[in-house]
Ligand code: SF4
């Protein structure tokens with residue numbers, strides 16, 4: 001097949017990074033089998049795993065739940081070469097062969113160099129990763145080659161200029177980050193269009209952040225869209241012409257039923273719904289947050305080793321997307337080991353003396369301690 005776009009008539013892919021977890025803290029394989037059955041029975045065919053998902057278990061689970069139970073010609077399977085693990089050129093072949101064996105296949109339909117940014121690209125380019133995957137293609141072990149990407153549009157431009165042989169790319173796109181300068185989702189998408197590369201979208205719901213927006217946003221979505229916030233977020237990315245696939249990391253059969261119902265006979269959003277996504281972004285951005293730029297000037301002088309910018313970033317995210325909930329587990333991860341909690345601030349003021357944004361750090365840490373501790 002000449003073009004990867006021709007593989008897919010429906011734009012929903014099953015992302016295998018957040019599979020349901022059972023009471024024993026392991027992947028609930030019975031439910032994954034049910035999800036696989038439902039997904040295929042509704043006419044969807046694309047499964048996306050990776051070497052590192054579920055601490056390496058994702059590839060084994062999909063062997064048991066999909067590959068061992070269905071004819072190989074009935075589905076398309078993608079996995080990824082973990083650039084962040086590769087330390088030398090020989091690692092690539094060792095890991096690829098391990099992946100074939102873990103998944104129980106003799107080829108992958110799509111194979112991606114995983115999570116490229118400027119730094120990882122330089123490293124993987126030095127290891128000739130694209131040449132390596134091109135050889136796998138020639139040998140029939142990979143049908144289509146791509147990469148997933150987490151950086152700015154100018155880095156993407158460089159990679160696509162230097163490697164026009166890639167068949168597709170995987171980008172983080174959602175309606176909230178579409179125009180955001182720190183993500184450049186629209187610019188990255190337009191770079192892909194310019195180079196004629198079809199796009200697979202990952203994190204269309206912004207890691208779940210857009211699934212349960214603030215009450216005002218929720219109400220507006222119900223009134224003007226008549227479906228759920230997740231459906232609006234999925235629909236936004238699926239409506240982009242050059243998007244060939246939207247991944248959803250579904251964690252339950254219920255989520256899968258909702259998504260497959262939406263995407264089975266998908267109708268792209270009209271102008272009214274696109275305008276609605278802009279209104280939702282405005283509502284989210286109207287929430288007052290701490291204007292921390294994460295410069296970290298405050299960190300070195302703190303006698304309690306409080307990771308001030310990390311707390312502010314978490315708090316800002318929860319104010320915008322938490323809908324009244326605070327991510328206490330995320331808070332504990334920031335405050336672990338030798339790092340202090342917000343409530344351990346002794347009020348010395350050293351941080352405020354150096355903060356270029358003149359943030360009242362002590363007062364804000366008090367509020368954070370109340371919300372998370
Ligand atoms: S005021 Fe609190 S957060 Fe700031 S440097 Fe002192 S102990 Fe650290």
Ligand code: SF4
Pocket residue numbers: 291292293294295296297298299308309312354355356357358359361
């Ligand atoms: S110095 Fe101010 S702006 Fe910089 S990380 Fe600390 S709180 Fe944020």
